[in-house]
Amino acid sequence: MSNKNRKRSIDGVSGAGEGSSKKAKPHAFFSSFAARKEEASLPPTQRATVRVEAPPTVEHYLHLDPFASPGSDNGGSTSSSKIKIAMYDLDGTLIQPKSGARFPKDATDWKWWDATVKAKLAEVHKEQFHLVIISNQNLKEKPLKAWRSKVSLICADVQLPIRVLAATAKDQYRKPGIGLYELLHDLYEAKGLEIDIENSFYVGDAAGRAGDHNDTDRKFAVNAGLTFYTPEQYFKGSTKNPAYLPFKGLDATAELAAMDDSPLVTPTSTPLIPASTKEIVIFVGYPASGKTSFYNKYFKPHGYIHVNQDTLKTREKCLAVVREEMTFGANGCVVDNTNRDKSTRAYYVAMAKQLHVPVRCFYFTASYQLAKHNNFYRAYVASDVPAAEKRSILPETAFIGFKNALQEPDETEGFDEIRRVNFKFQGTEEDRRLWSRWMS
Ligand SMILES: [Mg+2]
Known part of the structure; x- marks a missing residue:
């Protein structure tokens, strides 16, 4: 459970006495008129929701302090340092819009998902569980404001110590990412406590059943x-267990197993690096399909120049670097761009023909799903990415754009050789475990 993101996140949360932190401003986020009116009618003991300092894309609220609650002997001074946590998704699990609309209209448009919900929460609280809501709320400013107000009303209605954690961006905190769980883990650790994961659980409606949105x-x-x-x-x-249902998207565990059985490069009949390295090599593939790592591992040691448009900014500059090296230099050039269509690649092929040097194409076959998985892994999950290879998350459009414009390289384009490169994940057993997570 150690990675950089988790370390970063705890810096934003004051571990001790968060309920009484000076930075916590009760009711400061309580903004909508209807919600404010409703809140004002509550007795003071029920108006106890405080905002806890958190990373910028996380909303964190605490309603009554679970560590100081009467009837709870598992915080602070006594007995076990292992805490059982009852975790719940919010929308479609604990609550639903009162209006019957798909999305709530305002802060007061909610009701409990079922008549049993409140009693059940009280029951698990009595059984020494700490209650935590884990929610995805990638909302714009106005609906987010209403949501904050709603949280206060929900908590006040429960009248139990309850913590609310929400991810407001598409990053490592958003489910199925476990950034919020890791944040919680660190919070307890900072208090010298441990989450009793064996006896903790999570309830959510997005289970991949027929009719589930996700x-x-x-x-x-x-x-x-x-x-x-x-x-x-x-x-x-209900006795209907969704555990046997298949998941949507990239099954990274299955991908890893398949990778171990497939060759890195095909065909395998010719050497990867020829005797004479003065050549142009064109890479084709999605962002995050392993192109730069492949260059570093196989071409760089042979003196190949790295040509990349993100660094050089324009195609003209890329072409100028290649021309100069092919004319005056002694090395090969690797054009490490996505080079998604024939017309883009044709510039380099034409130059090779003009300068009478060989031109080869390396096609990185990682799929759309696999490339997106790597994108998320590199930005948010990987624990040991060297600073030079460290990248921030690329937008979805980078992947869709490639997918829509891709023309697979073929012989008619004038290449002396086309090789296919299969993505192979490199890392320790721990890295493989982290890479195997569901990222989206
Ligand atoms: Mg839900």
């Missing part, structure tokens, strides 16, 4: 190693 809740539980229940199982005693 399967991210079940993936979140798998990623975190938590027992998972649907709201139907948990609140209504």
